[in-house]
Amino acid sequence: MGDIHRILDVLNTSTQRSVLATIIKVTGSAYRKEGTCMLLQEDGTQIGLLSGGCLEADLAVRVPDVIREGISRTIIYDMRAEDDLSWGQGTGCNGAIHVLLEPVGQHLQEHLLTLKNFLDQGIPVTMLKKLTTDSSVSDYIFCSEDDQFFGEWNGEPPFQIREFLSDAEQTGLHHGMHFFPDLSAFVYIQHFHPKPRLVVFGAGPDAKPLVSFAAQTGYSVTVADWRPALCEETFFPDADQILVGLPDETIRKLQLSERDSVVIMTHNFQRDREFLSLLLNRKLGYLGILGSRERTSRLFHGTDVPDWIHSPAGLAIGAEGPEEVALSILAEIIKTRREAVTGKVALQCRT
Incomplete structure (x- = not known):
């Protein structure tokens, strides 16, 4: 998710x-889906897969030509054949992948850094790229959630695109190709x-692998604790933010x-209860509590634990030790986030 x-x-x-x-189009099944991207640099460095x-x-071999010519192009890789001479190389992926290659010139780089600025501020952005009949890019435009436009588009975007952009969030995460009759x-x-952000309340030793794994998976991680001795940056080098303070102060x-x-x-019962009481009325993507269901019930003074609270936090994989527990928690967070998106799109399809 973090590429x-x-x-x-x-x-x-x-x-x-x-x-x-x-990847702008997938026919059949493939390892990665539309929207997946990677950067190939002139010295051979690759970011993403x-x-x-x-x-x-093969993509790396094409880089010098794309840079020299300065023209985008789309390459189609048919992964469906199962012989060793095909792109599938015997993997049987059963899909064809359309990959758009774009030289990152000065203007595109500037616009991508503008995109970074919006995302760093927590503002979603929708991008549209108009393709020619030979599947190169002729125009592109970015639109932020707060209706700021930037990019290189010849003339005013037609009404159909503006209508789509105004409904970008309601149309779901539909990466891919769309035909626009107006164009x-x-x-x-x-x-x-x-x-996505993960907030970890508690800076004990078992929080370290969770913070590290989450950062590697593309999360921005905040660690909060009231004990200064536990909140050293050297303990959490992958955290984007470390807050020291009591529950009401940090929240x-x-x-x-x-x-x-x-x-x-x-691992402090009274502090867990304080954090929980301050979080119960907030809309969160995921709220997990470390410890047994019985302990969590005691945090609720013996009453039933709401179904939306994940207790004990993490998928039931029989995890042992901080690393396995961290993996189980992160897997449950990712699963919950994916299901929320899938449910949103499914609901939109029914309306």
Whole structure:
């Protein structure tokens, strides 16, 4: 999930010429889906993956030509054949993948860094790229959630595109190709969202692997605890933010929303109860509590634990030790987030 954020971070500091590769269409099944992107730099460095390793070598060979010519193009990889000479190389992926290759020139880089700025501020952005009959990009435009436009588009975007952009959130996460009659052309559409945030209340030793794994998976991680001795940056080098303070102090600073996932793991019963009481009336994407269901019930003074609270936090995989527990919790957070998106799209399809 974090490839685009890693790519934008690299573009923000790198002076190398590079090519942005994006899956814009999948027919059948494939390892990665529409919207997956990677950056291929002139020195051979690659950020992200489009496949399980089947395509990257061929894409790297094409980079010098794309940079030299300065023209985007779409390459189709048919992964459906199962012989060793095909792109599927015996994997039987059963899909054809359309990959858009774009040289990252000065203007595109500037617009991608503008995209980064919006995402860093927590503002979602929708991108549209108009394709020619030979599947190169002729125009592109970005529109932020607060209706700011930037990009390179010839003339005013037609009403049909403006109507789509105004409904971007309601139309769901439908990355992919759409035909616009007003343009007599296909347009590739992609939605970019800020990094999901994980807030970990509790800075004990068992929080360290959870913070590290979540950061590697693309989450922006905040750690909060009232004990200064536990909140050293050296303990949590992957955290984006470390807050020291009592529960009411730290929660006031966080501006939590339904985009956030929260785990309570202080190992202090009274502090857990304080955190829980302050979080119960907030809309969160995930709220998990470390410890047994019986302990969580005691946090609720013996009453039933609401179904939406994950207790004990983590998928039931028989986890042992901090690392396995961290993996089970992160897997449940990802699962919950994916199901929320799937449910939203399914509801839209029924209306």
